[in-house]
Amino acid sequence: MRYVSTRGGGKPRSFTDILLEGLAPDGGLYLPEEYPQLDKRTLSDFSKLLSQEGYAALAAKVLALYIDDMDELTLARLCEGAYGGGKFSAADIVPATQIGQQMWLGHLSYGPTAAFKDMAMQLLGELFEEVLSQRGQVLNILGATSGDTGSSAEYAMANRRGIKVFMLTPRGRMSPFQQAQMFSLTDPNIFNIAIAGVFDDCQDIVKAISADLEFKRAHHIGAVNSINWARLLAQVVYYIGLYLQVSEKTGAEKVSFCVPTGNFGNVCAGHIARQMGLPIDRLIVATNENNVLEEFFTTGRYRVRSAQQTLATSSPSMDISKASNFERFIFDLLGRDGARCRELFANQLRNSGYFELPEAVFAKISDFGFQSGSSTHANRLEQIRLLDREGIEIDPHTADGVQVAKTQGADLTSPIVVLETALPVKFSQTIREATGHGPKVPGRFADIEKGPRRVVDLENDPEVVKDYLREFGL
């Protein structure tokens, strides 16, 4: 399988060549030349594999559809390293539980940092170490986080050979737990950087530095954000795993997913699974008050917002107004026309801050199964409270998904799986506000907020971050 840029530049490249990079040299994002197709027989084989050999075995098989420059035994070993060994607190890794007549929770947050990001990041840690040691290379990972990607990447990469992590965080915007989870790490290869700005500013710095190809090569800069194709590939696996579980338990041929959305990474993996032929009915994009994507899916107008217009909400990890992976979907929507995609993202969006799709193109969105809604703070509190009364704890991001599944899913006949994207322990203040009591605290997190803090403040300026990388990078 070869990979192409959404902006049409460069030659198709292999998986291990794009693994360490993130953005393509032309500023686009990588996607496979084509999506391998899942027929009924393959799904039935996958179902047997999942029940007999477990999630790691399923992951290795799905990865093998996309990776032809690593052998299947190696992929199996890396997937076992990522999902085996008790790293996840649920034996079946992504269990599905029923929370309503038609509604299910897909539990994605049983990994080391209690957020769905672990599903991909644990695998990335294994893949990076393997490819770096084969090639005798080192990597300075430069990432941006709104709260969960950062800790997940740092837990996955801490103490790995030949890797340093430089993680940009929006100063003061993350929950106290999220800050403590990252800033209390003392591993010498981890560097936390607080930027005066929002997540989009941090992500812009990452993209600006990645666009300086000379600097990127000279300083071995790599990416762990979902601009990195491998993040999405790892996430495709759990759509398949959850589909198999829920269709088997309900007898439904098609299943819908409702996905709390910020950077469009999680739901983009759902889009890819659907393009592979996984029988997904609807993909419901659930946003918070920062509802740029809801606006797009209801009007065809994509209008990014400034840092000042990006609200601080009670689902802080989704306080994002420029969703990186959205470009991947638009590329597919435009029939994979890289030149048009470049025109929209590199010119029109950059120059005017928005683009609007012609009606004929917008009309095609329903072929892709997308619909969208948003939640307010009050909605999220209500959903947390309602489920708490039944003994089910959810975090504010998952609550956004539950709210939107209720409003958008009312007319659907397929079961809806709401993706649980974090555990409530990360957002105790909101849980307390909703229920009057704090969330369950897994033992490993008991004293996390009492630890030391290791973080430096840097200006919101790519040049300042480059200087920091020159000084501390490998």
Ligand SMILES: Cc1ncc(COP(=O)(O)O)c(C=O)c1O
């Ligand atoms: C807890 C949580 N929920 C939802 C999201 C949204 O996911 P995505 O950015 O993949 O859309 C994020 C991060 O963005 C997150 O950390």
Ligand SMILES: N[C@@H](CCOP(=O)(O)O)C(=O)O
């Ligand atoms: N919510 C994320 C934002 C980063 O997005 P990603 O898609 O690159 O992981 C976070 O928690 O940091």
